[in-house]
Amino acid sequence: MLVPLLNTIRNSQLPNGGFPYQADELARTDSTSWAVLAMSAFEDTEQSCMQGRVYLRSQQSTDGHVSISQEQHRASWPTPLAILAWGMDPQFRQARDSAIHFLLNFSGHHYPQGDTSIMAHDTSLVGWPWIADTHSWVIPTAIAITALQSSGITTHPRIAQGLAMLLDRQLPHGGWNSGNTLVFGKELLPLPECTGIALQALAGNTERPLVEHSLSYLLDQLPHLRTPISLGWALLGLGAWGLRPAQTESIIRESLALQNRHGSYAIPSLALLLCAAQAPQGLHSFLRTRPLEATVSTTHGNKS
Amino acid sequence: MMEQGSQTTESPVLSRRDLLKATLIGGGLALSGFSFLHWVKGPVLTASTFIGKAGNYQADLKHIILRGLAELGITRTIITGKRILLKPNLVEPHRSSPHINTHPLVVRGAIEAFLSLGAGSVLVAEGPGHRHDTLLVLEESGLGDVLYEDHIPFADVNMMDGISLPNLGRQTKLATLTFPKVIQQVDWIVSMAKMKTHHWAGATLSMKNLFGMMPGIYYGWPKNVLHQEGIPQSILDINASLQPHFAIIDGITGMEGDGPIMGTPINAGVLVMGHNLPAVDATCCRVMGIDPARISYLKKADQWLGPIQELAIEQRGEPWRSVQVPFALDPEIPAHHGLRLT
Numbered sequence: 239m240l241v242p243l244l245n246t247i248r249n250s251q252l253p254n255g256g257f258p259y260q261a262d263e264l265a266r267t268d269s270t271s272w273a274v275l276a277m278s279a280f281e282d283t284e285q286s287c288m289q290g291r292v293y294l295r296s297q298q299s300t301d302g303h304v305s306i307s308q309e310q311h312r313a314s315w316p317t318p319l320a321i322l323a324w325g326m327d328p329q330f331r332q333a334r335d336s337a338i339h340f341l342l343n344f345s346g347h348h349y350p351q352g353d354t355s356i357m358a359h360d361t362s363l364v365g366w367p368w369i370a371d372t373h374s375w376v377i378p379t380a381i382a383i384t385a386l387q388s389s390g391i392t393t394h395p396r397i398a399q400g401l402a403m404l405l406d407r408q409l410p411h412g413g414w415n416s417g418n419t420l421v422f423g424k425e426l427l428p429l430p431e432c433t434g435i436a437l438q439a440l441a442g443n444t445e446r447p448l449v450e451h452s453l454s455y456l457l458d459q460l461p462h463l464r465t466p467i468s469l470g471w472a473l474l475g476l477g478a479w480g481l482r483p484a485q486t487e488s489i490i491r492e493s494l495a496l497q498n499r500h501g502s503y504a505i506p507s508l509a510l511l512l513c514a515a516q517a518p519q520g521l522h523s524f525l526r527t528r529p530l531e532a533t534v535s536t537t538h539g540n541k542s
Numbered sequence: 543m544m545e546q547g548s549q550t551t552e553s554p555v556l557s558r559r560d561l562l563k564a565t566l567i568g569g570g571l572a573l574s575g576f577s578f579l580h581w582v583k584g585p586v587l588t589a590s591t592f593i594g595k596a597g598n599y600q601a602d603l604k605h606i607i608l609r610g611l612a613e614l615g616i617t618r619t620i621i622t623g624k625r626i627l628l629k630p631n632l633v634e635p636h637r638s639s640p641h642i643n644t645h646p647l648v649v650r651g652a653i654e655a656f657l658s659l660g661a662g663s664v665l666v667a668e669g670p671g672h673r674h675d676t677l678l679v680l681e682e683s684g685l686g687d688v689l690y691e692d693h694i695p696f697a698d699v700n701m702m703d704g705i706s707l708p709n710l711g712r713q714t715k716l717a718t719l720t721f722p723k724v725i726q727q728v729d730w731i732v733s734m735a736k737m738k739t740h741h742w743a744g745a746t747l748s749m750k751n752l753f754g755m756m757p758g759i760y761y762g763w764p765k766n767v768l769h770q771e772g773i774p775q776s777i778l779d780i781n782a783s784l785q786p787h788f789a790i791i792d793g794i795t796g797m798e799g800d801g802p803i804m805g806t807p808i809n810a811g812v813l814v815m816g817h818n819l820p821a822v823d824a825t826c827c828r829v830m831g832i833d834p835a836r837i838s839y840l841k842k843a844d845q846w847l848g849p850i851q852e853l854a855i856e857q858r859g860e861p862w863r864s865v866q867v868p869f870a871l872d873p874e875i876p877a878h879h880g881l882r883l884t
Contacts, residue, residue, distance in 0.1 A: 310704075313760050315762075347770065355874070368762030369767050372770045422804075424800055426804070431673075431674045465677035467677070468675045500677055
């Protein structure tokens with residue numbers, strides 16, 4: 239199963255080294271980051287990964303951020319994905335360090351908490367936004383934390399703030415919505431993709447009782463999840479807490495079979511499934527298994 | 543509707559290709575503060591809307607939609623060969639709450655209606671406001687089954703590369719708006735909204751539904767840039783710039799109270815349709831027992847993007863008074879205060 243999946247991703251690489259979102263499209267930073275991240279677990283992909291990393295570096299702005307396109311600088315959310323893709327490859331250390339510097343100095347729009355009967359979450363907690371000058375949300379914050387920690391930055395005030403923000407945005411009955419919790423007194427409904435990403439980021443950073451309801455929610459959802467984004471993040475989130483299901487490979491196979499119904503999956507979706515297949519304990523364990531990262535693996539010792 | 547040979551002053555129906563060409567020509571004017579929309583066609587002062595009764599989703603929805611199209615002067619000649627984009631509201635589907643979204647059978651009714659009138663193609667497109675996993679959205683909403691069975695393609699607007707156009711509304715500070723490139727490949731955009739109250743905007747109907755045409759990769763989830771710029775202002779800018787061609791509102795089962803997600807279902811038993819989105823939304827508001835003049839974006843749209851005054855809207859099909867079902871407004875929600883139609 240994994241080799242055909244890998245080959246599908248690898249064969250979509252464009253001459254400039256980047257990867258499109260879908261076949262017949264131009265290269266994009268988010269797709270390239272995901273493709274490189276997924277391929278990097280395999281030994282015979284060095285050349286493809288190198289070309290992908292070079293493409294990402296070519297898209298980096300002078301302040302270190304990597305946006306979704308050169309014309310949309312405010313949409314800097316692919317920056318942590320690029321950090322993950324560059325990994326610990328010494329040839330891209332400068333690009334990675336520049337991106338980390340940007341990320342540590344970039345935050346969402348925050349303001350003192352107002353009337354909690356309208357919005358219950360703490361609007362003052364600093365995380366990361368999708369788009370510059372907007373509020374912080376669960377997915378970009380979780381990805382940023384994962385990227386920073388995978389780069390060897392285990393503790394930093396911004397990581398601590400981000401973790402606090404994620405815990406604050408957890409729904410009282412478990413799981414995460416996009417980022418709100420209660421609005422006008424009503425608890426929002428949890429979403430599996432947001433929940434999986436948040437759990438992935440919190441693993442090793444917080445005590446299990448604090449997320450027990452969320453783990454239960456995701457385990458309950460898993461039998462219903464076969465679309466790649468929700469399934470991929472659910473497997474990574476559960477795996478990060480030691481709850482990866484024994485039948486993971488067959489579940490992923492079922493998801494891939496659904497392309498008969500939905501059409502070919504986008505490259506980031508295929509890459510996410512490949513990562514989920516290769517990362518039994520979440521993305522951090524996946525990244526640590528890479529030989530190049532052996533030198534920094536001890537800095538993540540608390541995340542085993 | 544010049545193209546339909548009507549005597550009203552509704553907006554001329556430009557093809558998407560014509561619109562894009564004209565918009566690019568007018569972009570410089572728009573950016574300098576001149577309202578290109580007015581330059582093209584002037585303010586829209588009158589319009590027609592259609593209300594069709596449908597007691598439930600097992601009704602012959604294709605027939606009702608075809609009747610509405612006919613009553614509004616939309617003939618086979620007009621639709622033949624047109625590439626139609628249907629934009630349902632799938633903001634945040636949950637299996638337990640089907641009243642959040644445009645019902646898939648209403649989408650199927652529109653697909654069948656447009657194809658039966660000779661449409662060249664029908665595409666369904668959506669960029670769900672709150673959800674990253676659009677395929678799961680299709681599955682949980684039930685729309686995936688309809689599209690699969692009917693062999694209708696779907697475009698995930700959230701992840702689609704974009705094309706930036708001048709912001710012709712100029713109600714926000716955004717100089718341009720980035721729409722999905724799929725708008726270059728269609729002739730008609732049909733907003734297929736759900737009839738719902740909304741805890742920030744008062745009501746969400748065909749105009750607000752077009753938030754879902756803005757790619758998440760540029761605007762975030764849930765369309766953070768637009769919320770930051772102001773919801774009413776963003777609604778106006780999107781509608782002024784995109785200039786959608788038609789609206790079909792699913793009011794068979796709507797949502798009252800704390801919409802657009804956490805409200806409760808209410809059966810209004812209607813489909814509301816029309817060329818002019820402010821007029822359609824104003825008619826829906828009256829059906830919901832809401833004064834459209836108290837919805838800020840509709841008030842601003844009046845005499846500009848379209849009429850909202852009752853006397854300026856020619857009502858076809860059922861009279862709105864005969865189908866009015868007052869939707870509950872939540873006294874705890876400031877945006878609901880003073881909305882009730884008296």
